[in-house]
Structures are given as structure tokens and as C-alpha cells.
Amino acid sequence: MLYLKKYFTEGLIQFTILLSLIGVRVDLDTYLSNQLPPLREIILGPSSAYTQTQFHNLRNTLDGYGIHPKSVDLDQFFTTRRLLNQVRQLDRLSVPSPELSTWLVHCDPETVVSAASQSSPSITLDNGASLEDVNNSETPTMRGGGGALESTYNPSGEDSTLGAVAPEDSQEQSNRDGNDDLTKEDIDLGAGREVFNYSSRQKESEAEKPSPEEERAEAQERWRNGVNLQEAQPVDGETGESIPEQIPGLGSQTSLSLQECLRLLEATFPFGEESPEFPAPVVTAELAVANEEAPSTSRGLPLPPPLPQLDLEQQWQDIMAIMELQEMEVNNTSENSFLSTTSNSTNTSGSTSESGSVGSFGLTRSSTLIHQDVSLHQASLPSCSQDFPTLFNPEMDATSTPRTPLLTMSSSNSSNVNSTFGATNLTGLFLPPPLNSTNNITCTPVLPDPFSTLLEESMLDEISLLDLAMEEGFNQAQASQLEDELDSDSGLSLDSSHSPASPSSSETSCSSAASSSSTNFSEEGAVGYSTDSESAAVEPEEGAVGGYQPEFNKLCRMSYQDPSQFHGLPQLDNVNHNHTYNLPLSSSFDEHPELPIPTGKKMGREKQSKLKPQQDFLDKQSSRDERRARAMKIPFSNEKIINLPVEEFNELLSKHHLSEAQLALVRDIRRRGKNKMAAQNCRKRKLDTIINLEQGVHDLRRDKARLLKEKMEFIRSIRQMKQKVQSLYQEVFTQLRNEEGRPYPPSEYSLQYSADGSVLIMPRTMTDQQTRKPEKKQKDKKK
DNA sequence: TATTGCTGTCATCAT
DNA sequence: AAATGATGACAGCAA
Secondary structure (H helix, E strand, C coil): CHHHHHHHHHHHHHHHHHHHHHCCCCCHHHHHHCCCCHHHHHHHCCCHHHHHCHHHHHHHHHHHHHCCCCCCCHHHHHHHHHHHHHHHHHHHCCCCHHHHCCCCCCCCHHHHHHHHHHHHHHHHHHHHHHHHHHHHHHHHHHHHCHHHHHHHHCHHHHHHHHHHCCCHHHHHHHHHHCCHHHHHHHHHHECCHHHHCHHHHHHHHHCCCCCHHHHHHHHHHHHHHHHHHHHCCCECCCCCCECCCCCCCCHHHHHHHHHHHHHHHHHHCCEECCEEEEECCCCCHHHHHHHHHHHHHHHHCCCCCHHHHHHHHHHHHHHHHHHCCCCHHHHHHHHHHHCCCCCCHHHHHHHHHHHHCECCCCCCCCHHHHHHHHHHHCCCCHHHHHHCCCCCCCCCCCCCCCCCCCECCCCCCCHHHHHHHHHHCHHHHHCCCCCCHHHHCCCCCCCCCHHHHHHHHHHHHHHHHHHHHHHHCCCHHHHHHHHHHHHHHCCCCCCCCCCCCCHHHHHHHHHHHHHHHHHHHHHHHHHHHCCCHHHHHCCCCHHHHHCCCHHHHHHHHHCCCCHHHHHHCHHHHHHHHCCCCCCHHHHHHHCCCCCCCHHHHHHHHHHHCCCHHHHHHHHHHCCHHHHHHHHHCCCCCHHHHHHCCHHHHHHHHHHCCCCHHHHHHHHHHHHHHHHHHHHHHHHHHHHHHHHHHHHHHHHHHHHHHHHHHHHHHHHHHHHHHHHHHHHHHHHHHHHCECCCCCECCCCCEEEEECCCCCEEEEEHHHHHHHHHCHHHHHHHHHC
8 A cells, every 4th residue: 555655646646547538447456566567667668767757657557567567458549549539529529628628737736636636536447447357358359459459449439448458368468569568658648538527537436445456346347337337338248348339439438437546546545535645636627627528528429420530630631741741650660669569550550549649649630639638648747847858849938837747748659649640740740750669658758859959940041041031132033133134244244245256256256267367377378478379269359458357357366376277287388388478568468467358468469569559558558577577678478487386487597598687577576476376365365264254153143043042942931831830839739728728828838749759738947957858868768 | 536445566474 | 595375564556
């Protein structure tokens, strides 16, 4: 008794309440036996985290130790889930809020008392009644695992299943699995709406207070009978299996479990009146309401038909789709850890989800679901809260009420719950897969919430992006304009269209011009040095001589002229052969390498060579060096002087005995000629460089505009996602109710998401503290 | 007539 | 060291 009392004092009552709510049956005998299943620690890891909260301790003892570690059947999980679903459905049916409202179990004496008084009965009931009978009856189904679970999964049949669940056989099986421990806890955590069933409670309270064992037996019977009676659920009296189809409502089982729990608790140790430790149970207004209404709900209110569930499912799926959750892995892990045997995906998912429902509420399904789950979980202990990391802090102000215990909305670890919930769970979106299945425990650990982190990061990113955009003064319109602006934006104003030497035009023209110029040049040279044949090839325009075409000339000049080209040209060789350069005029003509027209000049020169006026004209057209060369009577053309390779040039000089002045002039001509070409090339390069730079700037601006557009799109999408998350958060939070049926003040509470998919409602003050611990605890648990 | 662009030339540096 | 290329600066020329 002392041991039990100790646990109870620690919050067993609270825990039991939760269990009763969930419909989980606690085997007192096993509990008393204090047998610790190895699996528990293995799976759950060191109980430190759990032990921290009395609630957990109680729970642990009940589930893992007191009861066969595996006593908790998968069915229970499923039943839990079903119950939750039913509750949700009820909620959707506009069931009065009090019933749905969450119950906060405090370690504080007052709170505990109230909670204990309310819940304790149910616990006893569950433990005693359901355990054995149900176990026996249900065992076969349980082994089936999936099958049993499924049957339980049915909303209608849930109640029966609940009662039936937790059969000893099932426990054994669960022991085999080893995962059941977790499931038990999950179940424990999960609170069923049945808890609120007032009638059941009253009955329970009225019930005798026999020894725990007696209580159990009674509870079992009662459970069977009571279930049948109250719920009118078709339950196999002996097996305790519920016939889903026949069972109309959830509440029956729940009520039973509550009653039994109450009885058991009372029998175990009279709290309230008798025991000073346990003050008389205080029923909150909500509770009272719930009690009154509960019967109607459980009995009177028809459980939502499968369709509603479908609706819920649909909603959930919608949410899922929206959120694009990818937590399946997490759920799977949790499921695997908890439920070693997964009959089939369907069964597992459904069953697990239910089982986990106790402590956790499924955000995944719908906001409604969440709400109810939350209510169930409110009974979390502060200690647990410590474990929880502050996962998610909504926009609400961080004004925390220290005294208020942490409200855990965490979904129980049950694999099913996790699977369903987790998958759908908001956290799933942001949360990475849970580190380990053990985390699933309600109070569990708490991994740093990636969700919150993600949100924060996303927010920060968005902010930064927005800031960036703002800094850049960029908006989409501007972005779109950027590209347009790009063309006009070049500071260089080297617009190709405008610039005479536009890259394309200049290039092509230059290249062509280059070739042409070279050709021309050779021709010129030919002209200068050869009298004809080659020149004849070019159409001569005498007028051309005077008809200097600056543009063309310019183009030619702009072209790169590689002297080597000239040198290599066979034409030049031929030209070289013509030594007509003696003629001053010819030289003068030859001196115009740049002029394309020179060919015309040639022809003109030949024909008009004897016309002085034209010679003067030609002299005018010739360059200074040409004139100088003519004046100095240089025997060869400037072209040769300039373009011949050094060796040939030297050879040429050597052939001709030139005076010093002539040599100097020739060298100057060569130097200036080369420098001229170099200057041309240089200028062209400059121009090309500028053009390339301009193009680069254009491209960069275009890229920038594109990137900015993309950025804006991303920002928009991020904003939308944030809004969705916020709306979901708000929806969930607003639906939460404390024991008084009042919504939690956003300034004082916030929802926290844990890695295992559970959602807790925590005082804001605790958030910071808890956030620091999670890693530690996880490590501990893993150990 | 002043401005502007083109071109040639010079000076200089680098190769 | 000479030859040559590159380039800035300057000047002349033409529009």
C-alpha cells in the first residue's frame, strides 16, 4: 500500500485519470507485483525522464511494471485511438465543449485532487476490470494483432475493444513483442473522452472499495456487464471482446473504465475524505458538466458513423497534403519500436495512432482532433514538461505562469498514433524522424524541436530575404523591369545600334574588312609596285581615288591587320616582284594601306599617273610618310617597309644602298606604320573589351533580375507556408481548453512540438528551460 | 566656331 | 640591345 500510495501521491491519480480517459486498463496486481519488464527500460530507456514526473512514474508502474509490461494490448492502442476519434467526432458533432475540454492534471495538491478524484475511479476500473477478463477474452484477437486492432479501431466497436483490450494473453503477447511497453505508456497517456462520462464515474464512486484484487475482479465483471449495460455495446461477455459493429458508442467502455478506476482507487486508498494526502476530489465545473453530459454523449449521442471519421481522415489528408508531411519514417520507427508486430500497415497505423492518443493529440487529423487530444493530454505533469523542449513558440507573448503546470498535448508514443499523427502532424513537416522510438513517451524527451527551428529559420530567411529585397528596393515589378532596363542601362552607352563600331557590325565588318583590307593592302602594294595585272583584278574607280570612303576606310583600319598575313600573302610576293615603287606617285599610292579604294587609285594612278593634278590629289591623299618617302625617293613602298619581316626588311635595305637619311626615314616609316596598326588593334581591342563588358553587364543584370524574381517567388511561398503553419497553430491552440473550459491565454501558453510527434501545451516560462534539456534527456533515454 | 569622333603619331613600357 | 607590341597621350582632320 505504501508503495502504491507513494506512486499515487506522486501523481498516480493523475496518471490513472489519463489512463481511464484513454480507456487503458491498469492491472493492479501486476502493478503491485512491481515486476519491471526489462523491455521497458530497453525501449523506453532509463526511466529517469519518466520518473521525473510523478505522472510518469505512476504510469510506468502501471503500464510497465505493475501491469504486465505487455499487458497493454495493441488493442488498447487501437481502442485509444478509436476513442480519440470518437471524441473528435463528437467534437465535430458540436458536443459541448466541456466534454471535449482538456483536463489539466497538476502536481499541485489542488489540481491533483480534482484530477485524481475525477480520474482515479476510471483508472481503478480499468485496471481491475478490464485487465484480466478482457485479457483473457481478447487475447486471441490480440495475437492477431492487426486484426484485433482493427476491430477495435472501429469507432463503434472501440468501446468494447477498450474494455476487452489488455487481456493477459495479449499482455503476454505484448511481452513477446517487447514493444508493448511503449504502447502501454502511450495508452496511459492517451485519455479517452470517456473519462468525462459522469454517469460512469458516479457509478464508480458509488462502487465499493474493496482490495485492489477484488476491485479488479469486480471491475472486470463490471466492465463486461457495465459495458454491455451502459453502452449497450455488443461485447462478448466472456471474452470481453467487443463487437465493433454492435457497439454504438465510445463512451460505454470509457465510462466503465472510469468507474472501475474510481472504485479501484478508492479501494486502494481512500483519497479525499479518508486520506489526508488526497483531499476530497474536486470536480471542476467542466468535469461536472462533463459528467452530466458524458452519459448522453457516450450513450445518448450516437457515435459518429464511420463517415465522419472518413471526413476526419479526409481533413487530415488535406492537411497532410498541404503540409506535405514526411514524418512517416518517424512514425514507422516509433511504431516499430513500440509494436514489434505490425500486421499490416492499415492496422498498425490505425491501432497505433489510437494507442498513442492518450498522451498525445493528433494534430494530424484535424484541428478538432488536436483539440480533443490536447484535452486528454492536459494531464501531463510539470516534470514531464521539463523534459519537453520548447519546440514551437507561436507569436504569442512569452508571459508564463510558472505555477501552471505544463500541459502536454503530446501524442502518445504509440506507434499508431505516431504514424497517423506523426505523418499528419504538423511537426512532421518540420521534424526530422524521431531519434528513437523511446521518445514516444508523453513526457518524453524531448528532442529539440526541428519544427520550431525550422519555422524560425524560415522566418529569418524570409525576413532576411525581405530585407534584402527591401534593401535592393526590389519588387517584382522592378524585377520585371530590370530586364528591360538592362538594355538601356549600360552606363557605357555603347549601344551597338548607336555605336558606329558596334561589336557585331564592327567585328564582322572588321573581319571582312581585315581580309578586304589585307587584300586591299596587298593590292595597294601591288599597285604601288606593280603596274597592273594584279591591280587590274580590282575594279578600279578612278573617281575612287578621290572618292575616299571614310567609313570603309575606318572599318578597314579597325580590323586587325596582321603584318604576317600580308607577308604570307602570295599576292604580296608577286607585288614584291614589281618594282614600280621607283615612281614617286606609286609610292604615294602604295602608302595608303588603309584605303580600300587604293585599288581604284592604282588604276587611276596608272591611267592618270601623268596627270599632275591627280598626282597632287594623290599626294594629298597619301600619308605623310608616303610623301616623305617619295620626297626622299625611297626605292620601295611603305607597305614593304612596314610589313616585311625584319629579316627581309634588312635584306631589302641591304639590297638598296640608302643614305642615312633615307634609312632613318625608312625606319621611322616602318616604326610609325607598325605603331599605327598597333594603335588600330589597340583601339579595336579596347572597343571589343568595352563591348564585351557591356554584354557582361547586360547578362549579369538579366541574371540578377531572374534571381530576384525567383527570390520573390520563394519568399512568397515561404510566407504562404508560414501562414499555413500559423493558422494551424492558432486553430489548434484556440481549441484547447483548460479544466475550466476556458481557452489558454496565448500569452502564457504555447504549443510545443516534440520529435515524436507529440504536442504539448506548455507555459511559456517553461519553454526556455525545457529547450535546454532535451538533448540530455534523450541521451539518457537512449542509454 | 566649337565639339566630337576618328586617326595617326609619339612616348613609353613590356616582351 | 634591338625589334616589336601595347597603350596612353596628343594632335590633326573631318563632320
